[in-house]
Amino acid sequence: MYSKSEENYLKAIYHLEAIAKHGVSTNAIAGEMETKPSSVTDMVKKLADKQLVNYVKYKGTTLTEKGKKAALGVVRKHRIWEVFLLETLDFQWDEVHDIAEQLEHIKSQELINRLDKFLDYPDYDPHGDPIPDKNGNIKSAEKKLLAELKKGNQGQLVGVRETSPDFLQFLDKRSIAIGSKIKVLGKEFFDGSMVIQVQGEQFFISKKIAENLYIHI
Amino acid sequence: MYSKSEENYLKAIYHLEAIAKHGVSTNAIAGEMETKPSSVTDMVKKLADKQLVNYVKYKGTTLTEKGKKAALGVVRKHRIWEVFLLETLDFQWDEVHDIAEQLEHIKSQELINRLDKFLDYPDYDPHGDPIPDKNGNIKSAEKKLLAELKKGNQGQLVGVRETSPDFLQFLDKRSIAIGSKIKVLGKEFFDGSMVIQVQGEQFFISKKIAENLYIHI
């Protein structure tokens, strides 16, 4: 259907659209794909020819319905393979990404559907991200960064982006863990810092902290 | 390590070496790879530069030890994935080849070793072909066609070549299945037909049938 490279671009654009809502910039795609902006321009033109994206010179790129469907197909494969690697083959979480990155490009609908069945139709992957169904429908929202939430929002901690010992100890000291319910009590505009409530207790956290916590609303 | 294309050439040369012992011809490789002889010449030169094959202009190509090891690595992956597709995901025989053809190029030693363990270290793939171990050692000989056996020989059914429903039903009706012990009671010279014994029962089978059953002696 689509080449490996095309699929990777579609997936990158899909992920970036979730953050920057007004058309994804060429530089952003280049960053995500670890490639040069000029390569991105070439590729988005090609994807535009195939009706997979809307591309306006100098303005940005968005997925068309067709492109979104294709991207969700890749995301579905990636996440199902991740479940398989972790649950069936007992891999560690940091080992699975590179392998799933390859497996997601295997061309066979039947394969992924049978794998889905074998795993008993999981709704989420091991990072807490939802797995789209055959038709590209996602049961629940994607996880968000705590930093993206507004005052009054609340959700559950489903993962961390940064995994340094310092950061994990910071969380530990405050009894913030995967599964914790977090509510945003206040948010400062000028520096993005927040006051949050976790299990009755209140904490002040910087923007940097909030940008490294994944939340499910 | 090696590109998909390089791996496919190595595998093709490996398979062809088993038949034509005196250096594989460029045309033979082209046939196996469904490509043009000129493309083969280009590639074998490249493989020769990498010390994976011995290539002598106009004479033929053979695998070096290094090339054989690489080829066996691909064969191992292919056969382990086939076992997985058939045993774990319940695919039919005729569906697995194209998918295994893609999966065999996934780069991860760890993945294939864990899969091997998950499948309980199978010695043969569903077609009866032996699976090389981590170090490229093959436990036993390659399978033979029932048609190649002589009166008095016996062995175990390890695979089928033809996979049409008609043929599979033919076998089913006589309770001939993978694992069945088969003994050749008699063989006619003029048409290659046989009388065989399977679990106490005797059957008459034509040469055509005997040419589609793989046996391990």
Place this chain on the structure above:
DNA sequence: AAAAAAAGTTAGTCTTATCTAAAAAATTAT
């Protein structure tokens, strides 16, 4: 052994996806 046929190689072209360098457009700063 010479002629004919088959097999194999070389040279040049094409596609996909990438890159660098230079130019153009958009954004930010003064």
Place this chain on the structure above:
DNA sequence: ATAATTTTTTAGATAAGACTAACTTTTTTT
């Protein structure tokens, strides 16, 4: 609003792998 900076695009080049057409070597036929 003009200048400076950043972002994006264009043009031209490169590498992998495949192709066609022409040429060379080997093998087969007579």
